[in-house]
Amino acid sequence: MPAHRTSTSLRRTICTILAGTLLLSALPAAVQAQDNWPSKPIQIIVPVAPGAVHDLIIRALQPRLSQELGQTVVIVNKPGADWAVGTIAGKNSAPDGYTWVMASIPTTANAVLKKVPYDPVADFTAVANLGSTGGVMVVPPELGVKTLADFIKLARTKPKELAFGNAAVGSLGHINAALLEATEKIEMTTVTYKGGQSQMLTDLLANRVNFAVLSPIVAMPHIQSGKLVPLAIAQAQRSPLMPNVPTTVELGYPRLTIQAWSGMLMPAGVSPAIVKRANAALHVAAAQPDVVAQLQKQGIIVAPPTPPEAVAKMIRDEMTEWPKLFELAKIKRQD
Known part of the structure; x- marks a missing residue:
């Protein structure tokens, strides 16, 4: 065999051995990092x-x-x-x-x-x-409805006259309210707030918007004070925070359960x-x-x-x- 071929083969063998050695030496460090996790905040x-x-x-x-x-x-x-x-x-x-x-x-x-x-x-x-948590559907008491069925009936008689407050496009409240419109064949005017939920809540309490879907923790104080009326909570089981509020599933609206x-x-x-x-x-x-x-x-x-x-x-x-x-x-x- 020519000398240059032997030299080339030897170099390749040595490089392969060195690469394998480096890989094997790196493995314990990686494994040790996983084994010691977490080792910092x-x-x-x-x-x-x-x-x-x-x-x-x-x-x-x-x-x-x-x-x-x-x-x-x-x-x-x-x-x-x-x-x-x-x-x-x-x-x-x-x-x-x-x-x-x-x-x-x-x-x-x-x-x-x-x-x-x-x-x-x-x-x-x-x-x-x-x-997880579902949103609670609420209305101001001035609207004069106490159940989700009553609200739907009222909305059907006043297409686009009732407004629902929307804290953000694609939010939990927006999705559930829009699904309510689609599944129950009602039309409301959507009011989207750049200022988010706090500004929307101000208008809801003043009856400038007539419907919203709020997180239970946000809605609860206003429900307890009588400033908002809960119609339903959009989930399959009742909320531990408001056990007396029926779920949308109980009321026969199974599509309205986005949580x-x-x-x-x-x-x-x-x-x-x-x-x-x-x-x-x-x-x-x-x-x-x-x-x-x-x-x-x-x-x-x-x-x-x-x-x-x-x-x-x-x-x-x-x-x-x-x-x-x-x-x-x-x-x-x-x-």
Whole structure:
């Protein structure tokens, strides 16, 4: 065999051995990083302002979650652009398991209704679903109705004369109100508020808008004071916060059950072992009696332990179903 061929073969063999050695030496470090996780504080991005429902949920879990993980859990609120600011920050974080981001209906709905720089499926790793809450359908007492059936009957006699307040396009309230219009063949005038729910609530209490779908924690004080009348809660089971308010399912409106789920994501590419441990820690924290009681006071129904794969499927299913629902409810893209 010529000398240059022998030399070439030898060099290739040596390079192969060196590459394998480097790969094997790197593996223990990667495995050790997973085994030692978490070895530093964890940051949870919340795409809403402090005091909003989803913020209250993670703050209720925070102490026990920190205890389960053996690390400090830092909550960072990044509101803006209807969840987009915080969601994008979560997408762009390192896939090392130390940055989580909360998710809900806007995470997926916005990706269908608007041009956003993220894909809820491809850009994230699903971790857990913590709970859900339906919106409560309310009217001012001046309207003179006390049941959802009475409201529908009134709306049919006054097409486009009644107005429903909408805090944001594609929000929980908007979707349920638009579905009510579509399924019950009524027409209301939609009033969308750039100032969000607080401005809408002011007009609702003054009867300048006649109908809205609010989170239970927001609606409850005004219901108790007699300033708003609850017609129904859009979910399958009664709310622990307002057990006397019937559900839309009980009343015969099964399509009106779009609920705000509260989930946890990580950026794409996080190790499955880390995701599994995070999922377990979140569910242990959410199952504590004091946490359950605290969440129930906010109208949240705690979700049963659900594996990450099931949460990922839920998100994929939403991305498939939203276009159909938005077409039915006549909710158009906002491009």
